[in-house]
Amino acid sequence: MRKPSKAVAIGANGLSRRQLVGAAAGAAAVAAGAAFLPKKVFAQKKVTVKYTLGWLPEGANIWSYAAKQFWAKSGIDVVIEKGTGSAAATQAIAQGKYEFGIPAAPNSIQQAVKGLPLLSLGCFNYDTTMGVAVRPEGPIKAPADLKGKKVGSTLTSGEYPFLPAFLKNVGLTMKDIQSVALDNKVREVALIDKQCDAITCFIASALPKLMAAGVNPRVFLYSKYGLPFYAHSLTTTPEFFAKEKALCEAMTMGLSEGVKFALLNPSETIEILFKEVPELKLASTAKEQLEIGMGVWAANYCSKTPMEKGVGFAEPAVYAKMTELILENASAPGDKKPDPNALFTNEFVGKLKLTDAEWAKAKAASSKYALG
Structure with a gap:
């Protein structure tokens, strides 16, 4: 003991x-x-x-x-x-x-x-806020719209291992998106500067930086698509x-x-x-x-x-x-x-x-x- x-x-x-x-x-x-x-x-x-x-x-x-x-x-x-x-x-x-x-x-x-x-x-x-963030004015209105889009992720971040499960639950696979590896220091910047169409992240952690840059993102929480965390x-x-x-x-x-x-x-x-x-x-x-x-x-x-x-x-x-x-x-x-x-x-x-x-x-x- x-x-x-x-x-x-x-x-x-x-x-x-x-x-x-x-x-x-x-x-x-x-x-x-x-x-x-x-x-x-x-x-x-x-x-x-x-x-x-x-x-x-x-x-x-x-x-x-x-x-x-x-x-x-x-x-x-x-x-x-x-x-x-x-x-x-x-x-x-x-x-x-x-x-x-x-x-x-x-x-x-x-x-x-x-x-x-x-x-x-x-x-x-009650929610890690793991999920996907996109620009509010962009064409991605629903998770299915991620098909063919550039999705930036930090591969060591906690939400990334569950991206395939999220995509599966919305009718997509990893082959349906263009997955882009990003350092965690530039992940939000990639969305702000439109280098990516979407990013995966812990939304609560990314939101202050995004909003400070004038981006109030549309988000798709994993928890809303069969992945409660x-x-x-x-x-x-x-x-x-x-x-x-x-x-x-x-x-x-x-x-x-x-x-x-x-x-x-x-x-x-x-x-x-x-x-x-x-x-x-x-x-x-x-x-x-x-x-x-x-x-x-x-x-x-x-x-x-x-x-x-x-x-x-x-x-x-x-x-x-x-x-x-x-x-x-x-x-x-x-x-x-x-x-x-x-x-x-x-x-x-x-x-x-x-x-x-x-x-x-x-x-x-x-x-x-x-x-x-």
């Missing part, structure tokens, strides 16, 4: 496991619209944990910073570190370098088929979950509160990020890009599953589908299919629900960023 890293106050601050008091904040189910009242779950000294983003601080993961106030109320000091991609984040979590992280669910599944031990505690972004999922290891269940629950519920706060208070959430990562404010377009990224995330989050089943709930059928898609399109010889139900748990999620009025507010605030 892995020993806790020095980042955990269990070792660093002399807090023994026996001193952890009670279950995590708000363990009882809460009626729709009722806010959690976080208790100080951990007695005497704060518990400190390390938490990795899947990528740099941005609008799509900004709610992690909004959650810090709720984690603090439960007695948890969370050190958030930037990531360099979800694949690296999942590997670091599995190796015990971080107690928690927020990588994309497909990357966790990709690592799970290679044997790494990973467990999702909740879904906090959850994005950010609170992730730990099964071993840490079994040993530190109260901490896992408090982290999950605090992040759920952070999501609710971000949905209802987007401007305040951006200011929280600027205080936490002040260097971001130096860029003249930082606020605009954060608003776009956050708006896309919020528009995606206002979807059927969290609205009906509560913040963070993961549909078992989606995990089963993601697992099959990854095995078919992004696996290597020797990879083995994991039990999809062992990749996630809904034990701590679904308790926090927004009222109809709150969902309506969040939808209205993000409607102009809705994709697909």
